[in-house]
Amino acid sequence: MSKSDKRQPSSPREPVQIAVDEAVEAYLSRRETESKTMQGTVDTHRKRLNHLIEYCELEGIEYVSDLRGHDIEQYREWRRTEATEKVDVLAPKTLQEHMKTIRVFMRAMESMEYVTPGMADRVYVPEIEDEDETSDDILEYDRAEEILSHIAKAESGKAEEVVWRLFVGSGLRLGSVHSIDIPDVHLDAEVPHIELRNRPEEGTNLKNRDDSERRVFITEETAEAIEQYLQYNHPKVTDDYGRMPLIGTSHGRANPSTIRGMVYKWTRPCELGETCPHGKQPSTCETAENRDKPSDCPSTRSPHDIRRGYITHVSGGGVPPRVLSDRVDAEPETLEKYYDKNNDEEKMEPRKELIERIMQDEEEVNY
Incomplete structure (x- = not known):
């Protein structure tokens, strides 16, 4: 042959x-x-x-x-x-x-x-020791605020600032941010807010379907960031259903992975000019050089971790569970089990302050 x-x-x-x-x-x-x-x-x-x-x-x-x-x-x-x-x-x-x-x-x-x-x-299959264990991943609220302060300077009036302000200031889920259209944003209302609507037939689902529909007030800083973004940097491109998304790209509505990537990116210490806690240099770190895969960095946190930090912070400030439950679309029992990472003493303090404030108000009225 x-x-x-x-x-x-x-x-x-x-x-x-x-x-x-x-x-x-x-x-x-x-x-x-x-x-x-x-x-x-x-x-x-x-x-x-x-x-x-x-x-x-x-x-x-x-x-x-x-x-x-x-x-x-x-x-x-x-x-x-x-x-x-x-x-x-x-x-x-x-x-x-x-x-x-x-x-x-x-x-x-x-x-x-x-x-x-x-x-x-x-395909990563997570190992577990206890079937009922819950994740402790969290981005502490103070750290989230610190990162947001940096973004507000580096990406002022851009999509990344808007995304971070919605997560940090409202505790929204990723799916909620992805679903918002420009007409859902009410900046001129007496209380500026966004309206969350479930539209599964048009590619945007809310977590608990129609039960998740609600109005969520936004901070003054968030409203200003949205206004600047819409005026100067929004691409003004509709999605496949003719809707104008709040978070847009040149192709239409930003995918959830695009929004998630905005969080991964800015939770990497090197992105903020900080020393790498993992002993690597940005110039030789494969993750730092690959902008498309920021989630590979051990320090990155997800939108859900920001939500956990927000809920823990607000709970620690004494907001009643039922009020917080309505704002973040989660049952009080769920908030206690999965989100509120305050210890027993930290949970006691806001209860004490709230009760003392109520009692003081009653004394002043009776007087």
Whole structure:
């Protein structure tokens, strides 16, 4: 056999392009043909993978081959904090089982040549010790204010300042900020506020669907930042449904990952000119040089961590749970379990001050 007759090694083939929802159906069809797979397992996987389909639609990811490791990582955070039902944060055990399904799905996609080899290994499945443990990740309110002060100078009147002011000053969820249209912003009202509306048929969902619809007052600084942004820097581009989003890009509504990236970026110490707590130099740090993957830095925090810090701060200031519950769209019990990180003494102090203030007012009236 001559050299020319020998089979030459083939180069890696490009993944076959297939829509995410079609890829999910192909996977489920395969599982259904496996004799050892129970129908209940198929149903469970379908329910879990429907969240992946929803996420890809929100992010504008058309083909399963377009998914990258950082997309899966951001999807995990979205699934944990945004795409939950009945609870405010997905239980660690539930999240673990969910991500196991994503990993199995990606292995099947590799074998079908719908994604590049190695994608399944990029799916992080969190380890847990206690099924009922909750996350302690938080961006302390004082630290958030410090970062916001820097952003207000570096990005004055721009989208990043508006996003940070909405998170830090209102404790909003990422999905809420993503859903706001310009007509939902009422700067000229007696009390400046934003109106949150659930529009699932137009690509923007609120956490608790219609129950999450409400009016949220905004600070004077937030109103001023929005006004400057709308006047000088807003791209004035509508989304696919003809709506004018508050947080826009040259292509329309900013994706949730774009907004999330604004938080990841500014919670990196090096972005603020601070010394890296991990002993790295920005010039040689792969994460610092790669602006598209700021979440790889151990110091980064998510929008949900800002929300946790806001709620802890406001709770510590003595705001009654029911009042705070209505503002941030979470049950008082949920706030206590997942958000309020004040210790018992810190929780006692605002109660004492509130009761003493009420008693003092009553004494003055009686007098």
